[in-house]
Amino acid sequence: MTKTLHIVGGGMAGSEAAWQAAHMGVEVVLHEMRPKVETFAHQTGNLGEMVCSNSFRSDDDEQNAVGLLHWEMRAANGLIMSTAEQHRLPAGGALAVDREPFAETVTARLKALPNVTVSYEEITDLPTDGHWIFATGPLTSASLGQAIQQETGAEALAFFDAIAPIIYADSIDMSKAWMQSRYDKGETEEERTAYLNCPMDKGQYEAFIDALLAADKTEFHEGETAGYFDGCLPIEVMAERGRETLRHGPMKPVGLTNPHQPDIKAHAVVQLRRDNALGTLFNIVGFQTKMKYGAQTEVLRMIPGLENASFARLGGIHRNTFLNSPTLLDNQMRLKSRSNIRFAGQITGVEGYVESAAMGLLAGRMAAAEILGRDLPEVPQDSAMGALIHHITGGAEAKTFQPMNVNFGLFSPVDGLKGGRRGRKDRYKAYTDRAKAAWQDWLANFS
Template identity: 45%
Template sequence: MTNNKQKIHVIGGGLAGTEATWQIAQAGIPVVLHEMRPVRLSPAHHTGELAELVCSNSFGAKNSDRAAGLLHEELRRLGSIIIATADKHSVPAGGALAVDRAVFSQNLTETLANHPLIELRREEITEIPTDGVVVLTTGPLTSPELAENLRRLTGMEYFSFFDAASPIITGESINRDLAFLASRYDKGEAAYLNCPMNKEQYLRFWRELCAAEQAPVKDFERENAKFFEGCLPIEELAQRGEDTMRYGPLKPVGLFDPRQPENERDRPYAVVQLRQEDQAGQLWNMVGFQTNLRWGEQKRVFRLIPGLESAEFVRMGVMHRNTFINSPQLLHPTLQFKNRSTLLAAGQLIGTEGYTAATAGGWLAGTNAARIVLGLSTIAVPPTTMMGALLEFISSAEPKHFQPMPPNFGIIPELPVRIGKKRERYRKYSERSLSDLDNWQAQLNDLSLVLTN
């Protein structure tokens, strides 16, 4: 008979580790969550809270006809604590699910710390335990000692790329005479502050940004690393051409100042958007402004943006190196290591990109860790779901060219009948995904593991 009192060890208290730990405890199994913060901070983290959001406070689009939104809904149906907490502490962000990140992380930390089956140990783990069931969720900033241990265990080197975080500024320092509150095409709640630029202002900003001095990348080796295209520093975009930013994070399409009469509205040449960071609207994140500029340069150049002339920065942009394993060679779709079935991994360490994707991996790794201890077969999520397609991709992609992958409809199996219109096609993908997920849940015959709250 299986000893269901055997403790499972989860290493890493980010989004994936927090989710995995919760799912294990919900299955009635004792779990030890090891988190090195605040004993040892990473180059990107600022607190010792669990599930700290480093780059942004947004989980992506809400609607289920968008890739991120579909993954949100799948995780809601699977009883994700991360998504439930995000819903509970959401802040206005138009069509996106964004949270008050401080309250969000504090709530999760308190919830896990007070759970009778969860033991939270504040310690650095430098070697993966060789016995028992272990879930590895140390994230893209795995400590060098543990990374070396994992390298020896797998016999493989890592890929790595550079990632960056946007600055956060105080709401009271924003010039509301220039910045206007609106959403693109007036869709949803007007939750973004928009700083419009005319052509002269934009070109001056672009030239200064291109010439601004970047900070050295401390404690990381730049050789053999590259940027992830989904999170490029704003200065990198600027270097790619005069109009690159205007077709990216500064695109003006669909944004108009509602204070102007409709017959007098002119579309700005470029727009910098600010997303509300906290519930009270005291902090605002510069959308798309991941950066590695020196802090003094950030203040000088970003204050050229109309409305931000007197901006007060509470967090400067930073850049750090992300590391991920070659998952197609190492992992099954169940997120078990091929050479050790009792070792599982999840989060950005395995090459899923984004908060919601990390949560999805944490859910599956935690669920399967629990199933192993309970003597049940491990499971893979149907590939017609966003979650299943993403985890299938990271375990079956071409290893030689493997790169981090965010949720997207391009990885989902095609529909039986081709639909030309993209929006309608995505809606059909979403309908099939949620239907298949519901059927899959209903067919699971081991009711000892609760799959929904």
């Protein structure tokens, strides 16, 4: 076998895999079909382009599983986390980034490595020899998807994903909206005012729900039975589950005080988060949508403060594919039927930028170790990385396997911390302390 590692897909997982393998001394060829072959969701040919949101979610590494994953990736010299920190935007306790310079920097840092070559071409088959990682993500091309289906002997599972709209800041009416993070969360004034809030009274909320339910929407084509990932539901689907669902989800009014009417409690609040460092763009938080474009502008302009909103990008819906990894992959993320091929990222059945990049990090290190003839111990299940890879490669029930974010439910129990009023906070801290120690021990194998 050749000693070169080929990685297909230059998203979060593929970029992180290339970075990790290259830093272990392996020659890497990163194959990216964009911009020659476009996708519905991508805007550029940059590596690491963020498609849906500009947030990596919570950065709390003691009480949140995704924040713990951030910590583990930083400890492993992660490209995605270090670049995110470089282009960080105020977002309360979340790690949000300026998406365009983020992707530009990811691209530049990878291309600057002497042992990384970026090849802009579409890979349409599964190679029979060589070392390969397929990190093609949820928008795997049709031809490659067919090759995967032929190899696995079963159709890839699929679900639908939606994108939230982005609005020009100067088109927002600040006489109605205001800047405040929920519960004034953040250590600096900038962090405490990271979100833009648009309040609704009960009548406005009810009219908005009516319009949302009646709006023209993009529907599944006949024969498509894929569902949605619960962590990225379109707002219309949430509204269909009950008129109060949005008030207890992305439109919850808690932890906010309207300075324009401080004595009046909003019935619901729509939040927008800065989408770039200049503060000229804002995305509507949690407002993934499958409304058709004309309906989107009409319905979203019903939100107080957005009556004259100008849209930099409207929302949309696209089909995502993922493998039944518990059935098809071994604990090294290799395809059981072709051990020269690994899969990484969202196509393996993890959900989210961070989780995708984390699986790329592991796949890159595992593939490089194999090429270099080095034995690696199994990723410790007590770490966030280990809990996630264990879930997708054997811990989950294959018959009901669905995309999963990292969460503490994937972790084995901590002895002596069961139930009680103080149980959850102490348990989460115990999880993170144990995970950090386990992860550092595993990383020591690379020193």
